[in-house]
Amino acid sequence: MGAWLTWGSSVLLAQRGFLFPWAPVALSLGIGAYFALRVEPGVPLYGGLGLLGAGAVAGxxxxxxxxxxxxxxxxxxAAGFCLAGHRTAQMGxxxxxxxxxxxxxxxxVGLDRSASDAVRVTLDRVVLENTAPGRTPARVRLSLHGPPADLLPGQRIMTTAHLSPPQGPAEPGGFDFRRHAWFLQLGAVxxxxxxxxxxxxxxxGRAGLHIFALRMAVSRHIRAALPGEAGGFAAAVTSGDRSGVGQGTLHDLRASNLAHLLAISGLHMGLLAGFVFASLRLMMAAVPPLALRLPLR
Structure with missing residues (x-):
């Protein structure tokens, strides 16, 4: 046993200077262990993990x-496990x-498009009839199949709707929408x-929604200049507003393996990099000593 311990110590010493990238891996192992549990752990387990982590640091x-x-x-x-539990309780x-x-x-507080090709709105500060505030979900999401409505961030609206709890996986090991909704604080759909x-x-009602309001303002401007599906696609890849992209267009994008363009992916990073590059180039070109000595045109 002593020989194995000596060998393990020498292997870790040889990796000195390259161990920091393993820190997120260790955190992820703890987070994965938390979500692999079938029941919510109790306080004794968190306390034991805290003592284990403190002992490991001391050692x-x-x-x-x-x-x-x-x-x-x-x-x-151990910290990853405890952080996952804390985040779960925090989003409850x-x-x-x-x-x-x-x-x-x-x-x-949110606008997108559902699988049924209907505009979908997310609401917070929810009020339900004959439902106590303590039992009212923090957020609900509605698909609007009625007359078209011009919705704006922060606007307070009212309608008559059907609501139900978020559903769990449709098959063993399938996507768990109920857990996904928990971390979105989405209590009903x-x-x-x-x-x-x-x-x-x-x-x-725009307090705390300035970024969302800015995104939607950019989206409305683009869709006003480019009507139809072209404007909806341009707004989606620029501002993230997918409410103007119909299911037909989305199906075509998936068939051509281009649907990832609507996600926060390389296209968004390319747009950001282009904006930063153009801004820096313009600022440096405005400084005469730099403009005369560097190829900034």
Missing amino acids: AALRPGGWSAMGWGVALA GPMLGWRYYGPVEGRV GYTRNPVLTVAPAGE
Whole structure:
């Protein structure tokens, strides 16, 4: 056993200077262990992991050498587990436990398009009829199948809608929308075929939505200049607003393996890099000593 310990220590010592990239791996192992559990862990487990992490850090500090890296790895894995549990508790909120039909009121905080090709709106500060605030979801998402509505970020709206709890996986090992909705604080999803009424204008409820409002303003400007699906696609790749991209266009993009362009991917990084490059080039060209000595034109 002593020979194996000596060999392991020598291997870790040989990797000194290259161990930092393993830190996120250790954190990920702890996070993965948390989400692999079938039940929510209790306080004793978190306490035990805290003691284990503290002991591992103390051991790494008291016994420098190859095994100190292992101690830090154990501590980071324990920290990842605890951070995942903390984040889960932090994002917790009421989930609708029954099917609801009635008035739904809330503030517009998200716009996109559903699989049924309907505009989909996400609401917060939700009010449901005959539902106590403590049982009302923090956010709900509605597909609008009724008359078209011109929705703006921060606008407070009201309609009559069907709501239901987020559903779990459709098959074993499938995508767990319920867990995904938990971390979005999305407590109910549904649809409406009724008109959407404005309760309060957008200007009164834009607190905390400035970036979303800016994105939607850019999207509206692009779609006004480029009507139709071309404008919807341009708005999606520029501002992230996919509410103007129909299912037909999305199907064509998927068939041509180009649907990833609508995600935060290389295209967005290319746009950002181009903007930064053009801005820096313009600023340096405005400085005469640099403009005369560097090829900035």
